[in-house]
Amino acid sequence: MEQYSRFNELHRDFIYQDYMKNYPIKPEVAADLVKRFTYHAPKPDQPERYELLRNKALELATLIVELSPSSREQSVALTLLDQVIMETNAAIARNE
16 A cells, blocks of 8 residues: 555654554554645646636635625635635545
8 A cells, every 4th residue: 555655654754752652553544644644736637626616616705795794604604615615625636
C-alpha cells in the first residue's frame, strides 16, 4: 500500500517528545491520514472545476445575503456553504 509507506516515512520523521503512543495505527487508517493531510497537486481539469464550484457558491451566498436578514442563522448558512465548497474541492483533490 503506497500511502501506508508514505505514512511510515512521515511518521518516522516525527519527533516523539513527551508523547505516548497508546494505540497502534492500522494500515487503512494510516492511508486515510496521508490522503487527508498531504498536498494533492491539481490535475489538469481540476482548477476549472474548483472555479466553477466557487462561482456557483458565490451566487448562492449573494442570494442568501440579499434575501435574508443579517443574523446568526445567515452567518451559519454562509459558513456551511463555505464548508460545502471546501469539502467538495477536497473530494475532487483527494479522490481523483
